[in-house]
Amino acid sequence: MPEKPKIALYWCSGCGGCEESVIDLSEDLLELQRRADIVFWPVALDSRLKDLEALGNGEIDLTLINGAIRLHEQAHMARLLRRKSKLVVAHGTCAHLGGIVGLGNFHSVPEILARSFREVPTVKNPGGILPGGFKEDSVRGPKLSGLTDKVMALDQVIDVDYYIPGCPPPPELVGEAVWAVLEGRLPEKGFVFGDRKTLCHTCPRLDSKPEQISLKGFKRVHETKWDMEKCFLPQGVICLGPATRGGCDSRCIQANMPCRGCFGPLETMEDHGAGILSFIASMIDAEHEDEIRRITDAIPDPGGLFYRYSAPHSILGGGKGPRT
Amino acid sequence: MTRRIIIDPITRLEGHGKIEIRLGSGGQVDRAFFQVPDFRGFEKFCEGRAAEEMPTLTQKICGVCPTAHHIASVKALDDLFDVEPTEAAKKIRELMHTAFIYEDHLLHFFYLGGPDILVGSDDKRFGKNIFGVIGKLGERIGEEVIEIRKRVRGLNALVSGSPLYPVCGLPGGVSKPVPEEERIGIKEIARDALAFARRCLKIFEEEVLESREYVDLTHLDAYSLETYYMGMVDGNNRVSFYDGEIRIVDPEGGEFEKFGAIDYLHHLEERVDTWSYMKTLYLKGVGWHGLREGKESGLYRVGPLARLNASEGLATPLAQQEYERMFDVCGGKPVHNTLVYHWARLIEVLYAAERMGEIAVDDQLTDPEIRNIPVQSPRKGVGICEAPRGTLIHHYETDEAAILKRLNLLVATQNNAGAISLSVLKAARAFIKEGRVSDLILNRIEMGYRAYDPCMACATH
Numbered sequence: 115m116p117e118k119p120k121i122a123l124y125w126c127s128g129c130g131g132c133e134e135s136v137i138d139l140s141e142d143l144l145e146l147q148r149r150a151d152i153v154f155w156p157v158a159l160d161s162r163l164k165d166l167e168a169l170g171n172g173e174i175d176l177t178l179i180n181g182a183i184r185l186h187e188q189a190h191m192a193r194l195l196r197r198k199s200k201l202v203v204a205h206g207t208c209a210h211l212g213g214i215v216g217l218g219n220f221h222s223v224p225e226i227l228a229r230s231f232r233e234v235p236t237v238k239n240p241g242g243i244l245p246g247g248f249k250e251d252s253v254r255g256p257k258l259s260g261l262t263d264k265v266m267a268l269d270q271v272i273d274v275d276y277y278i279p280g281c282p283p284p285p286e287l288v289g290e291a292v293w294a295v296l297e298g299r300l301p302e303k304g305f306v307f308g309d310r311k312t313l314c315h316t317c318p319r320l321d322s323k324p325e326q327i328s329l330k331g332f333k334r335v336h337e338t339k340w341d342m343e344k345c346f347l348p349q350g351v352i353c354l355g356p357a358t359r360g361g362c363d364s365r366c367i368q369a370n371m372p373c374r375g376c377f378g379p380l381e382t383m384e385d386h387g388a389g390i391l392s393f394i395a396s397m398i399d400a401e402h403e404d405e406i407r408r409i410t411d412a413i414p415d416p417g418g419l420f421y422r423y424s425a426p427h428s429i430l431g432g433g434k435g436p437r438t
Numbered sequence: 439m440t441r442r443i444i445i446d447p448i449t450r451l452e453g454h455g456k457i458e459i460r461l462g463s464g465g466q467v468d469r470a471f472f473q474v475p476d477f478r479g480f481e482k483f484c485e486g487r488a489a490e491e492m493p494t495l496t497q498k499i500c501g502v503c504p505t506a507h508h509i510a511s512v513k514a515l516d517d518l519f520d521v522e523p524t525e526a527a528k529k530i531r532e533l534m535h536t537a538f539i540y541e542d543h544l545l546h547f548f549y550l551g552g553p554d555i556l557v558g559s560d561d562k563r564f565g566k567n568i569f570g571v572i573g574k575l576g577e578r579i580g581e582e583v584i585e586i587r588k589r590v591r592g593l594n595a596l597v598s599g600s601p602l603y604p605v606c607g608l609p610g611g612v613s614k615p616v617p618e619e620e621r622i623g624i625k626e627i628a629r630d631a632l633a634f635a636r637r638c639l640k641i642f643e644e645e646v647l648e649s650r651e652y653v654d655l656t657h658l659d660a661y662s663l664e665t666y667y668m669g670m671v672d673g674n675n676r677v678s679f680y681d682g683e684i685r686i687v688d689p690e691g692g693e694f695e696k697f698g699a700i701d702y703l704h705h706l707e708e709r710v711d712t713w714s715y716m717k718t719l720y721l722k723g724v725g726w727h728g729l730r731e732g733k734e735s736g737l738y739r740v741g742p743l744a745r746l747n748a749s750e751g752l753a754t755p756l757a758q759q760e761y762e763r764m765f766d767v768c769g770g771k772p773v774h775n776t777l778v779y780h781w782a783r784l785i786e787v788l789y790a791a792e793r794m795g796e797i798a799v800d801d802q803l804t805d806p807e808i809r810n811i812p813v814q815s816p817r818k819g820v821g822i823c824e825a826p827r828g829t830l831i832h833h834y835e836t837d838e839a840a841i842l843k844r845l846n847l848l849v850a851t852q853n854n855a856g857a858i859s860l861s862v863l864k865a866a867r868a869f870i871k872e873g874r875v876s877d878l879i880l881n882r883i884e885m886g887y888r889a890y891d892p893c894m895a896c897a898t899h
Contacts (some may be wrong), residue, residue, distance in 0.1 A: 217484075
C-alpha cells in the first residue's frame with residue numbers, strides 16, 4: 115500500500131476559529147484521518163516541535179497555517195513548516211490578509227504592551243515590567259519571544275501556495291481545499307478558494323438591491339431597525355458585500371446583520387479598504403463639500419471598519435509581498 | 439547548570455503554551471513555568487472602534503468560545519447604553535449561549551482533555567486524541583458526538599448566523615427573531631442533546647469512575663489544590679451561565695464575596711510576569727502571596743468544578759441529582775481534586791441540555807419584539823457571563839459618540855492562571871523522580887492543566 119500523504123496544521127497568532135473550522139469538518143475529519151497521516155496538529159494531537167524538526171525537507175505534502183505573524187517565534191515556525199512542506203495553504207483571514215490581529219498595526223508595539231500590562235484598571239504592576247523580548251536567565255524564567263514590529267500576513271513571511279479566506283472559513287471551504295490537494299486537483303499557484311464574484315451576487319437580498327443607490331446619510335446598527343428582507347444599503351446601513359469576496363453562504367446576512375468583509379477583496383481589487391471606500395463614495399448623494407462631510411462624518415471609525423480584516427495587506431500596511 | 443525539561447508545544451488545548459521544568463542537582467523539581475507565547479492586544483486596538491461593533495470584534499479573541507465573548511460584549515453594551523433587552527432577546531441570547539456551552543464542553547471531553555482519562559495510560563503518545571477515543575469507545579459514539587455537536591451548532595447558526603461567528607447581538611436585543619415554525623426543530627435538538635448528555639455521564643461512570651487507575655490518580659495530592667472558587671449564580675445561588683451575580687467561596691466552602699458586574703474592580707486584580715504573556719488574576723481582598731494554596735493565598739479557580747463549588751445547586755432536576763451525587767461521592771463541598779473538573783463539566787452538559795429544553799418551550803422565545811433601541815448617551819458598561827472555562831468580563835468606556843476610549847477584558851482562563859501554574863508544578867514534583875521523564879510522565883503533568891480546559895488565546899487576547 116502506498117504511503118499516505120502527510121498533513122500538518124498549525125496556529126500562529128489568532129483565535130482558534132480556523133481550528134474549529136477543521137473540527138467542524140465533522141465526519142470528514144475522520145475521512146481525512148483515514149486518507150492522510152496528520153503528522154503535526156498541536157490542538158488535537160500530542161505532536162511536539164522535535165517531531166516536526168525530525169521530518170525531512172519537503173516531507174509534508176500539505177500544511178495549513180492559520181493566524182497572523184505577531185511574534186518572532188511564529189515567523190520561525192512558518193519558515194520551518196515551509197521548509198518541511200511541499201504545499202502551504204494560508205488558512206483563514208489572519209494568515210491570508212493579516213485579519214483582526216492586524217488591527218494592531220494602527221499602534222506601536224510599546225503602546226499595545228503598555229495598555230494591557232501597565233494601564234488597564236485591574237493590573238497591579240508597580241515596577242512597570244513587560245513580558246517578552248529579554249534574554250533567558252535563571253531567576254526570571256524562560257525566554258519569551260518578542261512581538262514583531264508589525265503584524266504580518268503569512269505571505270509577507272513565507273511563500274504561500276493557496277489561500278482559504280474567511281474569519282473563520284466555512285468548513286466546506288476548508289474541505290474543498292484539502293480534497294483538491296489530496297486528489298491532485300491542484301489549482302494555479304496563488305489561488306484563493308471561495309467565489310470569483312462579490313458577496314452581493316449570492317446574497318439572498320440581491321433582488322432588492324437597486325442598480326444605483328443614492329444616500330443622504332448613514333445609520334449605525336444600534337440606532338436603527340431595518341427591513342429583514344431588503345438590501346441593507348438603500349436602508350442606510352453599511353454592508354461591505356459589494357467589495358467583498360463571496361463564498362461564506364451569506365452567514366451574517368442570514369442573521370440579519372450586514373457584511374463586515376471577512377472574506378477580503380477579489381483578485382481584481384488591490385486594496386480592500388480602498389475598494390470599500392470607492393463603492394461607499396459612489397452612493398453618497400450630495401454635491402457640496404459640507405454636505406458630503408456631514409454624511410461621511412456619520413461613519414464612525416472608517417479606518418477600523420474598512421480595514422478590519424486586511425490592514426497588514428493594505429496600502430496602509432505596505433501592501434502585498436514579503437516583508438522580511 | 440540547571441537541567442531543564444521542556445514540553446514544546448503543550449497540546450490538546452486552545453492556543454499556545456510551553457512548559458519548562460527546572461531540576462535541582464539531585465534531579466528534584468525546583469520550579470515549573472507555564473508559558474504562553476502569543477499576544478494580540480485587543481485592549482489597545484479596539485480603542486477608537488465603534489461600540490456597536492464590539493460584539494463581532496471582541497469575539498475574535500477566541501474562535502473556540504466566540505459566543506461567550508459575543509454575549510459578554512453585548513451585555514456590556516446593554517449597560518453602556520442603559521437599555522434593557524426585550525424578553526425574547528434575553529431568551530434567544532441565553533439559548534445560544536447555553537447551546538454553545540453544551541457543544542464546547544463536549545469538544546473538551548471527546549477531543550481535548552477527555553482522551554487523557556478515556557484512553558488508557560498504557561497507550562502510546564499518539565493514542566490520546568479523538569481518534570483514540572473512537573478506537574476505544576467505538577465508531578458509533580464517534581458518529582454520535584459529531585452528529586449532536588453538528589446539530590447543536592446548527593441551532594446556533596439558525597439563531598445567530600454561524601456557530602463559528604455569531605453576529606446577532608445588539609444593545610437592547612438581537613438582530614433576528616426565532617420564527618415559531620422553528621420551535622419544533624429546536625425542541626427536537628434539545629431532546630436529543632439531553633439523551634446524549636445522559637449517555638456521556640454513563641460513559642464517564644463506566645470508563646472513568648469504575649477505573650481504579652483514574653480514581654487513584656484523582657485522589658493524589660498532585661492533582662489537588664485548596665483554593666477559592668468563583669462563579670456566577672442566580673437569586674437562589676444556583677449556577678447561571680447568562681446572568682446573575684458573582685459568588686466567591688473560600689477553600690472551606692463558605693461565602694467569601696458576592697458582587698454584581700459593575701463592582702468587579704473592587705474584587706479582582708492581576709499581575710504580570712516577564713516570561714509569559716498571560717496575566718494572572720487573584721483576589722484583591724486576599725492579595726497575591728505567590729503560587730500557594732489555602733485561605734491566605736489569593737489564588738482562586740473558575741470553570742465547571744469551581745461553578746459547582748461556588749453555587750448551592752443547579753436549577754434543573756437531572757443535573758441537580760448529578761450535582762448532589764458528585765459531592766456525595768467526592769466527600770462533600772468544596773471538591774479540590776482537579777481531575778473532577780471532567781465530571782463537573784459533564785454535569786454542566788446535562789444542565790445545559792435541560793435548560794435548552796426549558797427555553798425551547800418558553801412562549802417568549804418566538805416573540806417578534808427582539809430589540810429596544812438605545813436612547814441614553816453611552817459612557818461605561820460592564821458585561822459578565824460564564825464562558826465554558828469560567829467567568830468572563832468585558833468593560834468598555836466610550837465618548838458620547840459611542841467610540842471606545844478604554845477597554846478592560848478579564849478572560850476566563852486568566853482566572854485560572856495561577857492555579858494552572860501551581861497544578862503543573864505539583865504534578866511535576868510528584869511524577870518526576872531523579873530527573874527521569876517518559877511520555878507517560880509528561881502526559882501526567884499535562885493532565886494537571888488540561889482538566890481546566892484552558893484557552894490560551896483567551897488568556898492572552
